[in-house]
Amino acid sequence: MEENQVQNGAKISSSVTEEERIPAEEDKSKRKVEILLKSVGDTPLVKKKKWMVEPDRTIGSIITFVKKLVFQDQNESLYIYVNQFFAPAPDQIISNLLNCFGADGRLVLHYSRKPAWG
Template identity: 40%
Template sequence: MKQKNWAVEGYHTVAWLVAFIKKYLNIDVDSSLFLFVNQSFSPSPDHTLSSLHQCFTTSDKLVIHYSTTNAWG
Protein backbone atom coordinates (compact mmCIF):
# COMPACT_ATOMS: atom_id res chain seq x y z
CA MET A 1 0.00 0.00 0.00
CA LYS A 2 1.31 3.43 -0.85
CA GLN A 3 -0.49 4.98 2.11
CA LYS A 4 0.73 3.41 5.37
CA ASN A 5 -1.61 5.10 7.84
CA TRP A 6 -5.38 5.10 7.59
CA ALA A 7 -8.10 6.63 9.74
CA VAL A 8 -11.33 4.64 9.73
CA GLU A 9 -14.46 4.71 11.84
CA GLY A 10 -14.35 2.47 14.90
CA TYR A 11 -17.70 0.83 14.24
CA HIS A 12 -16.29 -0.99 11.21
CA THR A 13 -15.53 -4.68 11.68
CA VAL A 14 -12.47 -6.72 10.81
CA ALA A 15 -14.50 -8.31 7.99
CA TRP A 16 -15.10 -4.83 6.54
CA LEU A 17 -11.38 -4.08 6.76
CA VAL A 18 -10.51 -7.31 4.92
CA ALA A 19 -12.97 -6.41 2.15
CA PHE A 20 -11.57 -2.86 1.97
CA ILE A 21 -7.97 -4.06 1.66
CA LYS A 22 -8.90 -6.66 -0.97
CA LYS A 23 -10.66 -4.01 -3.03
CA TYR A 24 -7.82 -1.50 -2.60
CA LEU A 25 -5.17 -4.03 -3.65
CA ASN A 26 -7.32 -5.66 -6.37
CA ILE A 27 -7.21 -9.06 -4.65
CA ASP A 28 -9.86 -11.54 -5.79
CA VAL A 29 -12.78 -11.67 -3.32
CA ASP A 30 -12.41 -15.48 -3.15
CA SER A 31 -8.74 -15.24 -2.12
CA SER A 32 -7.67 -15.40 1.51
CA LEU A 33 -6.37 -12.35 3.32
CA PHE A 34 -5.19 -12.58 6.92
CA LEU A 35 -4.96 -9.68 9.37
CA PHE A 36 -2.72 -9.68 12.43
CA VAL A 37 -2.81 -7.27 15.36
CA ASN A 38 0.65 -6.32 16.62
CA GLN A 39 2.12 -9.26 14.66
CA SER A 40 0.75 -11.66 17.23
CA PHE A 41 -2.85 -12.78 16.65
CA SER A 42 -5.58 -12.78 14.07
CA PRO A 43 -8.81 -11.12 15.29
CA SER A 44 -12.18 -12.64 14.50
CA PRO A 45 -14.13 -11.03 11.62
CA ASP A 46 -16.87 -9.71 13.92
CA HIS A 47 -14.55 -7.66 16.18
CA THR A 48 -14.96 -3.93 15.77
CA LEU A 49 -11.92 -1.80 15.13
CA SER A 50 -12.77 0.35 18.16
CA SER A 51 -12.66 -2.64 20.52
CA LEU A 52 -9.30 -3.69 19.07
CA HIS A 53 -8.07 -0.10 19.40
CA GLN A 54 -9.09 0.07 23.06
CA CYS A 55 -7.24 -3.14 23.93
CA PHE A 56 -4.19 -3.23 21.67
CA THR A 57 -3.00 0.28 20.84
CA THR A 58 0.62 1.31 21.05
CA SER A 59 1.46 5.01 20.87
CA ASP A 60 -2.24 5.71 20.24
CA LYS A 61 -2.18 3.65 17.02
CA LEU A 62 -3.64 0.27 16.24
CA VAL A 63 -1.09 -1.64 14.17
CA ILE A 64 -2.60 -4.22 11.82
CA HIS A 65 -0.51 -6.23 9.37
CA TYR A 66 -1.94 -8.18 6.47
CA SER A 67 -0.79 -11.20 4.47
CA THR A 68 -2.18 -13.52 1.83
CA THR A 69 -0.74 -16.48 3.77
CA ASN A 70 -1.25 -17.34 7.42
CA ALA A 71 2.02 -15.88 8.67
CA TRP A 72 1.40 -16.00 12.43
CA GLY A 73 -0.77 -18.08 14.71
Protein backbone atom coordinates (compact mmCIF):
# COMPACT_ATOMS: atom_id res chain seq x y z
CA MET A 1 0.00 0.00 0.00
CA GLU A 2 1.44 3.34 -0.97
CA GLU A 3 0.86 6.28 1.28
CA ASN A 4 1.28 9.91 0.36
CA GLN A 5 1.42 12.49 3.11
CA VAL A 6 1.91 16.22 3.00
CA GLN A 7 4.03 17.51 5.84
CA ASN A 8 5.11 21.16 6.06
CA GLY A 9 4.36 21.63 2.37
CA ALA A 10 6.54 18.67 1.31
CA LYS A 11 5.03 15.52 -0.11
CA ILE A 12 6.28 12.37 1.60
CA SER A 13 5.83 9.08 -0.19
CA SER A 14 6.07 5.71 1.48
CA SER A 15 5.98 2.44 -0.39
CA VAL A 16 6.07 0.23 2.72
CA THR A 17 3.57 -2.58 2.44
CA GLU A 18 1.30 -3.70 5.26
CA GLU A 19 3.21 -7.00 5.37
CA GLU A 20 6.47 -5.15 6.04
CA ARG A 21 4.97 -3.15 8.90
CA ILE A 22 3.37 -5.99 10.83
CA PRO A 23 5.46 -9.16 11.03
CA ALA A 24 3.54 -12.40 10.71
CA GLU A 25 2.85 -14.28 13.94
CA GLU A 26 4.89 -17.24 12.73
CA ASP A 27 7.89 -14.94 12.19
CA LYS A 28 7.63 -13.72 15.79
CA SER A 29 7.62 -17.28 17.10
CA LYS A 30 10.74 -18.14 15.08
CA ARG A 31 12.77 -15.26 16.50
CA LYS A 32 15.28 -16.13 19.17
CA VAL A 33 16.58 -14.10 22.06
CA GLU A 34 20.28 -13.58 22.69
CA ILE A 35 21.33 -14.32 26.24
CA LEU A 36 24.76 -13.59 27.61
CA LEU A 37 25.92 -15.93 30.40
CA LYS A 38 28.41 -14.59 32.95
CA SER A 39 29.98 -16.54 35.79
CA VAL A 40 30.03 -15.18 39.34
CA GLY A 41 32.69 -15.96 41.95
CA ASP A 42 34.28 -19.40 41.81
CA THR A 43 31.61 -20.85 39.50
CA PRO A 44 33.20 -22.46 36.41
CA LEU A 45 33.03 -20.48 33.17
CA VAL A 46 31.10 -21.64 30.13
CA LYS A 47 33.20 -21.77 26.97
CA LYS A 48 30.57 -20.01 24.90
CA LYS A 49 28.99 -16.97 26.57
CA LYS A 50 26.40 -15.95 23.94
CA TRP A 51 23.45 -18.23 23.26
CA MET A 52 20.30 -17.86 21.15
CA VAL A 53 17.21 -19.29 22.85
CA GLU A 54 13.50 -19.38 22.15
CA PRO A 55 11.64 -16.50 23.82
CA ASP A 56 9.13 -18.86 25.45
CA ARG A 57 11.81 -20.79 27.38
CA THR A 58 11.77 -20.53 31.16
CA ILE A 59 14.56 -19.69 33.59
CA GLY A 60 14.21 -23.26 34.88
CA SER A 61 15.20 -24.61 31.46
CA ILE A 62 18.15 -22.21 31.36
CA ILE A 63 19.26 -23.43 34.82
CA THR A 64 19.13 -27.05 33.62
CA PHE A 65 21.06 -26.12 30.46
CA VAL A 66 23.81 -24.24 32.34
CA LYS A 67 24.14 -27.06 34.89
CA LYS A 68 24.83 -29.49 32.03
CA LEU A 69 27.52 -27.16 30.67
CA VAL A 70 29.21 -26.33 33.97
CA PHE A 71 28.77 -29.11 36.53
CA GLN A 72 29.46 -32.81 36.49
CA ASP A 73 27.02 -33.29 39.39
CA GLN A 74 23.54 -32.22 38.22
CA ASN A 75 22.34 -32.07 41.86
CA GLU A 76 24.60 -29.09 42.57
CA SER A 77 22.77 -25.78 43.15
CA LEU A 78 22.83 -23.03 40.55
CA TYR A 79 21.48 -19.51 40.97
CA ILE A 80 20.60 -17.28 38.02
CA TYR A 81 20.49 -13.50 38.31
CA VAL A 82 19.26 -10.91 35.83
CA ASN A 83 21.69 -7.99 35.39
CA GLN A 84 23.24 -8.62 38.83
CA PHE A 85 19.91 -7.49 40.23
CA PHE A 86 17.55 -10.28 41.22
CA ALA A 87 16.94 -14.00 40.95
CA PRO A 88 13.87 -14.67 38.78
CA ALA A 89 11.52 -17.56 39.55
CA PRO A 90 12.18 -20.77 37.60
CA ASP A 91 8.85 -20.40 35.78
CA GLN A 92 9.66 -16.87 34.55
CA ILE A 93 9.65 -16.63 30.74
CA ILE A 94 12.70 -15.27 28.92
CA SER A 95 10.68 -12.92 26.69
CA ASN A 96 9.14 -11.22 29.75
CA LEU A 97 12.57 -10.71 31.30
CA LEU A 98 13.91 -9.38 28.01
CA ASN A 99 11.08 -6.85 27.76
CA CYS A 100 11.72 -5.59 31.30
CA PHE A 101 15.48 -5.92 31.70
CA GLY A 102 16.99 -6.49 28.28
CA ALA A 103 19.21 -4.03 26.47
CA ASP A 104 19.91 -3.98 22.73
CA GLY A 105 17.83 -7.15 22.29
CA ARG A 106 20.05 -9.06 24.71
CA LEU A 107 19.45 -10.43 28.19
CA VAL A 108 22.42 -10.69 30.56
CA LEU A 109 22.21 -13.60 33.00
CA HIS A 110 24.75 -14.15 35.76
CA TYR A 111 25.05 -17.62 37.24
CA SER A 112 26.55 -18.76 40.52
CA ARG A 113 26.77 -21.89 42.64
CA LYS A 114 26.19 -19.77 45.78
CA PRO A 115 23.69 -16.97 46.48
CA ALA A 116 25.29 -13.73 45.27
CA TRP A 117 22.69 -10.95 44.98
CA GLY A 118 19.07 -10.49 45.80
